[in-house]
Amino acid sequence: MSIERKTGRPIGDLIREGDDPEQLYGELRAAFERECSQAVTPQQGQALRDRWLGRRSGLLSATNDHWLKAAPRELKPVVGKLQNLLRRDLEAAVKAAAEATVRERVQAEPDLDTTLPGPERSYGAVHPARLALEEVLDIFRPLGYTVAEGPEIETFYYNFEALNFPPDHPAVDEMDTLFLKDGALLRTHTSPCQIRIMESKSPPLRYVVHGKVYRNDTPDATHSPMFHQLEMFAVDESITFGDLKGTLEHFVRCFFGPQTEARFRPSFFPFTEPSAEVDITCPFCTGSGCRICKQTGFIEVLGCGMIDPNVLRNAGLDPERYQGFAAGFGLDRFAMLKYSIDDIPLMYQGDARFLRQFR
């Protein structure tokens, strides 16, 4: 009879069949010692403990139930003593065995060369244009800006007309713009989304629009037919050119470093008036002149201005009541400046060696 079966039967029955308590507990002890000698690994040690000393289903809990509790009154002191003795010895033996398996494992293992490298695991890279985008969004979100993307396939109206481009503006030409066969076009800037938002939402508006834009440019070191643009705009009843300056000064300091100075130069865009281009003090030489800033100490980084009243009107807003500012720039260029990338094609080749630098 297996010990599982024996421990499952009342002690009274076993005694009637010829066993006595001393003998019964002796058998258990012998079985345990056999098993204990075979338990080498920590897992086996644990299994041994569970099998014998498990709180609900261990063998000793079975003898407690079937032998001790079920013993005839006259045998209770003897069985109780045997049960306690066995429990005490088993607990000590299991503990000793567990400690021994740890020691054996440790002894069996050789010392490690901890200077060898582990197998390489790495997060994937974030594309530098995306990396720059995340940084920019992290600057504008706390200022209350909502983020939007808008369609890349646009109509002539949204891309040019609504933005106050005269119909004969050079940018309208096939030389600069990629057209679809049905007359739609690939947006040349993110500004059409400005109109779409102004048409569908009511001021106050604070928006960042970003995404891919397209130009009819053959790729070379400084041109790409597709690139990423970001533009931010604000429309309200009391937005001023001073607000535009303050917002962009804050932005370039956050992005390029706290020492960065912004210089606003009058310029011309059809959709803003007054218009400005923003130069920043060169972050590479802090303004003293280097190769990247062509020794001028300044780098042109973005275009901006007060939204032209015609644009507001085209989008259904009353320019007598509302005004706003807008600023736009190439994210690729920002990424290139920030991460010292000198060749636009690298951004779009998918070269793993290039991308891994941005892990």
Place this chain on the structure above:
Amino acid sequence: MRILLSWLKDFVEINESPRELADALTMAGMAVDAVESEAGETVFEFDITSNRPDAMNHLGMAREVAAIYRRPLRAPCTACAESGPPAASKASVAIQDPDACVRYVGRVFTDVEVRPSPDWMRRRLELCGIRSINSLADLTNYVLLEIGQPTHAFDLDRLAGAAIVVRRARHGETLVTLDGEDRDLTDGHLAICDAEMPVALAGVMGGRATEITAETRNVLLEAAWFRPSVIRNAARGFKLFTEASHRFERGADWNAAPQAADRIAALLARTGPGQVLPGRVDCFPRKPKLSRIRLERAQIRRHLGIQVDDADVEGILSALGFEPSSDKSGWSVPAVSHRLDVERGIDLIEEVARIYGFANIPATLPSVGAAPEPTPQAAEDARMRAAVRGLGYDETIGFAFISSDEAERFGSGDPVSLRNPLSQLWDVMRNSAVPTMVRALEWNLRRNQPFVRLAEFGRVYRRAGASYEEPGVLTLGATGTARQTSWAEPAREVGFYDVKADVAALLAPFLQDAPSIVTEGVPSYYRKKHAAGLRSDGEVLAWFGELDPELARERKIRQAVWVAEIFLERLYVKGLRRPTHGKLPKVPAVSRDFSLLVPDAIDFASITEAVGEMPDLDSVEPVEVFRGKNVPEGSYSLLLRAWWQRLDESLTDEEVNGFAAELRSRLQSRLGIATRT
């Protein structure tokens, strides 16, 4: 545009150093690209925005300098000794299309001699990048650089009837232009004609027949104003872009026409030889009406955020050539012919602001305005990007153009074609992002990259009725080893199950229940039986597998490359699954292993389906799949492990044995598979 410091000084006093002047002009919107010193002369290289044709000459630039420093502007000297009969008696001018030609000023010079120009003039021209030709041609170029008004000199004796008629060309008329080209004219062209035929293409180029030659004695000088659109169309039509067309296209100044003609007369009289006949032949049939512009004082503050002193406003506008008259709330400012770009109050505010100096407008911050709106699907996108990154895929971005061939192989439907593509390889907008990914994998294989994992978040483009849709798609690409090779673990090639596991992991945060596998209808650019899809709620969310080796071979890719497409537009709308906590079991699960010999035709999905639902059955997993030695042809050996689990109580041996028997019997009865022991 090259501008000489000494020439500027003819019109305005300048005491500043060239560098200081360049900075001041740049900060007023006249961007100086370079300051050069050439032969003792300071030359500024300007980049002038297209809205400022008035500043593309020395007098116009001097006006900017005068405004910046509030100094008086001196006009070029046009005083000139005239003699002989009145010009009008020697030549006539008629405008038949007064809309296209608003003004035409003629001056007549007699007894001229074509010679080299004086040294000082040649020097200025050459410093500005204009080659000296002869005294008459140089005069017209000189005045173009000085005042910005293009002019043209005709040999008067070769003008039939000594007449100028400005009219639309007639169909069939031709003109040999100065460059020797014979050009066919139509009524779309504005022609300068004599009594008989066209002698010049208005505002673009003169004609051969009436050009100034060494024999020329008498000259008719033209200074006119042509409508920009007419000149632009002619220049574009003939692809003939000249200094004159450049200037007229952007808008000249009809009041500069007489000034330029007089200035040439004055210079001719000074440099000689030649006689200037008295008076101009000035044809100006309809003087364009210029509006009065309203400039409100309050609007300056409203737009700029500061109040500019009235004296500054008036000083700046006057220096720029405006004549503001003030009243209680602001100014009334007549528009001026030299600044046709200034038509509205906001245009005047810009003028005031740029001369006042953007740097003098204090920076402020606007209020937040309104609570920002959450970006739709931003959380979904952020989670997906983090997961892709965590799985070790490097983010790439590729061009959205593919070839129509690729569109046919990889996409469906009529692709979105470009009218003016950059190349035939890029003639449509991609209807699948797979070709973009394949190009990137190919790029890396050509560079012997042993381990490549790429991911692209992008859009595909398709028609939707009269409009377009641009759904988002995530494309994964994998080739080479399963991991970066290391001494610590054996190298293994990446395979189907690696990609499947990644795709499943990426879908999991969006799905309540595990997606089902799709083995039918896999796109044909995947290798048969080496690709599949995952579906949930009846929609395919992803395709993944090995790129069809034949397609790969065409691209000179010989090793297996793996691609996955996850259709984000279908996935993100589901939103992120909200996790809920279920009770953890108090007792360990119990397992039983089953050794099966399975015919090849029965796949693992059929086995789990046959096992089906069973009380307390937690999961069924494959432990080992083996073909080959000791396994009959056409079958495979599968070691299957089933786990049973009850939350609160242990399962007895007897119970588990009963479950195992039930499982065996289901496999036997439903699939005819016997378990081996």
